[in-house]
Amino acid sequence: xxxxTKQMLEVYCVNTKSKILVPWGISLLDLIKFTGLAxxxxxxxxxxxxxxxxLYYQLYSTKTIEYVDIEHxxxxxxxxxxxxxxxxxxxxxxxxKSEMHILHSTSYGYYAEIxxxxxxxxxxxxxxxEQMQELIAKDLPFERRTIASExxxxxxxxxxxxxxxxxxxxxxxxxxxxxxxDNTINSFVVDMVPSTKYLTVWDIKPFENGLIILLxxxxxxxxxxxxxxxxxxxxxxxxxxxxxxxxxxxxxVFDLNKKIAKGEVNQLIQTAEALHEKKxxxxxxxxxxxxxxxxxxxLAGPSSSGKTTSCRRLATQxxxxxxxxxxxxxxxxxxxxxxxxxxxxxxxxxxxxxALDLDFLALQMKELMEGKEIAxxxxxxxxxxxxxxxTKIQLKEENVVIIEGIHALNPxxxxxxxxxxxxxxxxxxLTQVALDQHNLISTGDNRLIRxxxxxxxxxxxxxxxxxxxxxxxxxxxxKHIFPYQENADSIFNSSLLYEIGVLKHYCEPLLMEVPQNSxxxxxxxxxxxxxxxFSVISPDFIxxxxxxxxxxxxxxxxx
Numbered sequence: 151x152x153x154x155t156k157q158m159l160e161v162y163c164v165n166t167k168s169k170i171l172v173p174w175g176i177s178l179l180d181l182i183k184f185t186g187l188a189x190x191x192x193x194x195x196x197x198x199x200x201x202x203x204x205l206y207y208q209l210y211s212t213k214t215i216e217y218v219d220i221e222h223x224x225x226x227x228x229x230x231x232x233x234x235x236x237x238x239x240x241x242x243x244x245x246x247k248s249e250m251h252i253l254h255s256t257s258y259g260y261y262a263e264i265x266x267x268x269x270x271x272x273x274x275x276x277x278x279x280e281q282m283q284e285l286i287a288k289d290l291p292f293e294r295r296t297i298a299s300e301x302x303x304x305x306x307x308x309x310x311x312x313x314x315x316x317x318x319x320x321x322x323x324x325x326x327x328x329x330x331x332d333n334t335i336n337s338f339v340v341d342m343v344p345s346t347k348y349l350t351v352w353d354i355k356p357f358e359n360g361l362i363i364l365l366x367x368x369x370x371x372x373x374x375x376x377x378x379x380x381x382x383x384x385x386x387x388x389x390x391x392x393x394x395x396x397x398x399x400x401x402x403v404f405d406l407n408k409k410i411a412k413g414e415v416n417q418l419i420q421t422a423e424a425l426h427e428k429k430x431x432x433x434x435x436x437x438x439x440x441x442x443x444x445x446x447x448x449l450a451g452p453s454s455s456g457k458t459t460s461c462r463r464l465a466t467q468x469x470x471x472x473x474x475x476x477x478x479x480x481x482x483x484x485x486x487x488x489x490x491x492x493x494x495x496x497x498x499x500x501x502x503x504x505a506l507d508l509d510f511l512a513l514q515m516k517e518l519m520e521g522k523e524i525a526x527x528x529x530x531x532x533x534x535x536x537x538x539x540x541t542k543i544q545l546k547e548e549n550v551v552i553i554e555g556i557h558a559l560n561p562x563x564x565x566x567x568x569x570x571x572x573x574x575x576x577x578x579x580l581t582q583v584a585l586d587q588h589n590l591i592s593t594g595d596n597r598l599i600r601x602x603x604x605x606x607x608x609x610x611x612x613x614x615x616x617x618x619x620x621x622x623x624x625x626x627x628x629k630h631i632f633p634y635q636e637n638a639d640s641i642f643n644s645s646l647l648y649e650i651g652v653l654k655h656y657c658e659p660l661l662m663e664v665p666q667n668s669x670x671x672x673x674x675x676x677x678x679x680x681x682x683x684f685s686v687i688s689p690d691f692i693x694x695x696x697x698x699x700x701x702x703x704x705x706x707x708x709x
Contacts, residue, residue, distance in 0.1 A: 205343075234260065293329070454701070524542065
């Protein structure tokens with residue numbers, strides 16, 4: 151073997167399904183030109199042996215490489231983190247004493263507020279935007295450095311990022327990764343694009359008391375930003391969440407962990423559960439005011455949002471007001487398997503509205519409105535056929551019917567029922583605690599952690615199996631659920647401040663079982679990295695009526 155051969159190594163590129171001989175120590179960025187990828191300029195990151203890395207990562211041994219673009223699930227996260235870092239850098243350049251807080255996500259980007267700035271946002275945002283454009287024109291590199299944790303703590307405290315310093319102290323790791331753009335430091339969970347020139351599609355606009363950071367429209371062509379649309383009801387819920395966090399006095403993970411260390415978990419759980427109960431009562435009161443007209447309550451939400459428990463607890467609150475709720479699950483109205491629509495790949499599409507027997511459902515709702523007794527169906531998921539359940543219901547004066555399912559807010563589902571006879575509720579787990587002022591915990595990741603635990607407990611499914619199907623579930627939600635959330639009369643945030651600490655105990659070992667050669671490994675590691683920031687919370691103090699019991703077991707409700 152020659153010296154020249156010793157300086158070469160073989161890598162496998164998943165994208166092109168080819169083995170490539172490349173120089174030892176080559177970066178992923180330089181490797182691209184050897185791959186023959188059709189659109190190399192669109193590459194913004196890569197998974198190396200199913201673990202996400204930035205393009206500056208160097209190769210010193212045989213690896214399997216999968217390059218990702220903005221259409222990849224991790225590509226979206228890379229792009230979003232990079233754009234937030236760019237925005238932060240521009241804000242600090244113009245207003246050195248300011249504090250920028252990323253407060254929550256929207257359907258088209260992220261909402262942020264800037265503290266310690268006297269000017270109105272209408273005047274501030276154009277300045278920030280101009281500075282961002284200048285930074286992009288300079289093609290500045292995003293650097294990720296690994297430094298001693300004690301040095302990182304000192305750095306973050308020096309620049310006023312105390313929440314990040316506190317989190318590092320809490321994690322007690324020897325080394326910490328920091329992100330550097332020019333002379334500005336920060337830290338984000340997800341890696342960055344190589345340089346500012348990669349951020350070609352974005353915008354920022356004044357909004358409420360802050361600004362909206364607009365991302366590319368991931369569900370269209372990625373060549374223009376998503377068009378903001380009215381999300382007033384959803385934004386009102388985020389404002390409510392801010393009030394809840396203030397009541398619970400734990401805006402960041404470090405604050406939550408501090409409460410756990412001080413033995414305040416029981417009080418924290420009781421307060422969080424009380425806030426939930428109060429919200430259910432408020433929704434029940436709103437329905438009671440319309441009791442002369444409302445006959446159907448349609449309750450929808452994405453996977454693992456806690457729809458079933460919400461139905462049960464709402465029914466309990468309605469009973470206090472003298473209203474007896476009858477419950478119907480849309481899952482029992484699936485078409486027989488042989489009539490189920492198929493997607494473009496030929497697989498059964500259980501997420502689409504047409505997978506339901508809409509005519510039969512419409513007939514039964516009509517009969518209920520006419521005061522007739524109906525026999526409820528039950529769908530047998532083993533045989534793929536609808537059966538008789540043996541249960542009959544009749545809509546009397548003191549009754550309402552709660553219809554629960556992912557499509558419940560879709561107008562087509564209840565088009566034959568007058569609007570005055572309907573009340574719409576949207577349920578979702580809108581995460582209440584953030585890692586720090588720039589790193590949110592994705593509401594999708596929150597629900598995914600719930601689902602991994604539930605699928606394993608109730609269906610014996612591995613974390614790998616749940617992870618492999620999750621993107622299909624998410625695509626269905628984006629298409630069939632979220633477009634109708636603003637139709638809701640009430641929105642319920644089902645997340646609980648303490649829940650990830652509880653779920654960590656169950657979920658982390660399941661994620662550790664995902665093999666490195668699995669396509670689900672990268673997502674598993676991503677979730678493990680999040681969970682490591684949380685202290686474990688015992689489920690002992692969680693009441694049997696809690697939404698958490700839907701995922702952990704031990705509920706006083708029958709599912």
